[in-house]
Amino acid sequence: MAYLGIPQNTIAVLQKYHFNFQKKFGQNFLIDTTVLDRIISSAEITKEDCVLEIGPGIGTMTQYLAERAGSVVAVEIDKALLPILEETLQDYDNVTVINDDILKVDINRLVEEKNGGRPIKVVANLPYYITTPIIMGLFESRVPLKSITIMVQKEVADRMQVGPGTKDYGALSLAVQYYAKPEIVANVPPNCFIPRPNVGSAVIRLTRYEEPPVKVKDEKKMFSLIRASFNQRRKTLVNGLGNAGLPGITKESASAALEQMGLSPTVRGEALTLEQFAQLSDLI
Numbered sequence: 001m002a003y004l005g006i007p008q009n010t011i012a013v014l015q016k017y018h019f020n021f022q023k024k025f026g027q028n029f030l031i032d033t034t035v036l037d038r039i040i041s042s043a044e045i046t047k048e049d050c051v052l053e054i055g056p057g058i059g060t061m062t063q064y065l066a067e068r069a070g071s072v073v074a075v076e077i078d079k080a081l082l083p084i085l086e087e088t089l090q091d092y093d094n095v096t097v098i099n100d101d102i103l104k105v106d107i108n109r110l111v112e113e114k115n116g117g118r119p120i121k122v123v124a125n126l127p128y129y130i131t132t133p134i135i136m137g138l139f140e141s142r143v144p145l146k147s148i149t150i151m152v153q154k155e156v157a158d159r160m161q162v163g164p165g166t167k168d169y170g171a172l173s174l175a176v177q178y179y180a181k182p183e184i185v186a187n188v189p190p191n192c193f194i195p196r197p198n199v200g201s202a203v204i205r206l207t208r209y210e211e212p213p214v215k216v217k218d219e220k221k222m223f224s225l226i227r228a229s230f231n232q233r234r235k236t237l238v239n240g241l242g243n244a245g246l247p248g249i250t251k252e253s254a255s256a257a258l259e260q261m262g263l264s265p266t267v268r269g270e271a272l273t274l275e276q277f278a279q280l281s282d283l284i
């Protein structure tokens with residue numbers, strides 16, 4: 001089977017099957033071998049690895065993964081792609097294609113079935129409309145993971161990587177950085193895809209921490225504080241938390257906790273580090 005990273009081969013397959021791109025599924029297929037090589041090398045795939053690919057499309061990256069990994073499980077929502085994947089992946093006996101919505105799949109069970117519960121690697125050119133739920137779902141449901149190497153919208157990659165005091169810093173930055181070490185490994189322009197997306201893209205690798213970088217008594221509470229702080233970005237932290245309706249949290253208790261931490265009562269959430277949010281959550 002011809003490699004699909006080469007644009008002519010992708011076009012030939014799309015024409016053969018009269019494939020219609022579905023905007024609602026975020027379908028932008030990769031047609032650039034340099035980018036594919038970069039994703040695969042950043043993910044450091046070896047024969048020891050079981051890889052979960054989210055949204056294989058016509059199988060472009062799946063072919064690369066299948067050649068390097070021990071096994072690949074690819075979850076694709078669009079039924080119309082199944083006969084295409086059957087043809088493009090026919091030479092590989094280590095790939096399982098599952099036709100489902102990734103947000104509805106019990107990934108922990110899948111990891112148990114396909115890799116005996118041992119940590120997997122996730123590699124994907126993600127459908128951008130569900131980037132955050134996919135990433136948070138993987139982390140929050142404690143899927144055994146080594147790393148997640150994904151193509152996302154450039155702006156979202158920036159948000160995952162930045163620290164306090166920048167405009168992109170927010171709940172996603174803190175959540176990602178609690179679970180993993182983020183590193184942008186490539187910037188990818190629209191002409192590497194067919195059809196071209198309207199936004200720039202980036203490949204980011206999230207390497208899962210064995211232990212979170214900060215200790216907090218109640219993770220859930222910390223994340224509700226974080227969400228409440230950034231929901232009302234322009235308000236001070238005290239006002240944001242005081243108005244959020246979180247059980248037992250008032251302007252007064254928020255103010256007292258900040259004072260104990262040596263922070264100004266007019267500080268905004270975007271100035272706090274992950275460590276400070278953990279401290280606040282333990283104190284408040």
Ligand code: SAM
Pocket residue numbers: 025026027028029030054055056057058059060061075076077078100101102103124125126127128130
């Ligand atoms: N991996 C291919 C590539 O790089 O050329 C395709 C990437 S395309 C950006 C995203 C893929 O995710 C599409 O094939 C799309 O149909 C699939 N997809 C969209 N929503 C999905 C969902 N909820 N569950 C599983 N796959 C989904």
